[in-house]
Amino acid sequence: MKLNQNSISARLYRWFYLTEDMPKNLCPYFWKLVFMYILLIPVTILYLPLFVIRNETTETGERITISIVSWIAVGLALLMIFPITYFFYGWFPSNTTFGAWQTIGMAIWVVLIVCSTTWGILEIGKKRREKKRLIHREFIWNEDGDYIPNPNYVPYEYKPNIIIEFIKASYNKYCPRIEWNNEK
Secondary structure, three states, rough: OEEEEEHHHHEEEEEEEHOOOOOHHHHHHHHHHHHHHHHHHHHEEEEEHHHHHHOOOOOOHHHHHHHHHOOOOOOOOHHHOOHHHHHHOOOOOOOOOHHHHHHHHHHHHHHHHHHHHHHHHHHHHHHHHHHHOOOHHHHHHHHOOOHHHHHOOOOOOOOHHHHHHHHHHHHHOOOEEEEEEEEO
């Protein structure tokens, strides 16, 4: 199985485990990725202030700005937890601090859901437009109604998916070797 060493998962793997060596076997790599993705957000939240303070390549003003923006993001993420308390305690009165936090958190959830739904619809539309370009069809109909070879034909190139490959490997009881390449 060939994987890209510059993919997001591989770069996060190297950052999270503080290593430059990539595993040669899919099974341990897959389970380490699962563990990494589970702990990624808490570790990033804890590591972000240290990164901002230790980053000597940026100027002091930029570090302060990045630090403030990161703490605002952490605060918004924590505010998103408060609407979940509704299921356990009900809705707090709006004139209390917890009630205000629940309202703000609910507004953040609504904005997040609307934005992600809009983005998803736009991505689906983009994928459909790509399919309509017919570049992956070997034969097309021309204006005369003849079925001719497509001059713009590009064969579909299979890209391995780690989850699907792991399921196949588990089903067949083997772990494929990973060959890493350095494509951008």
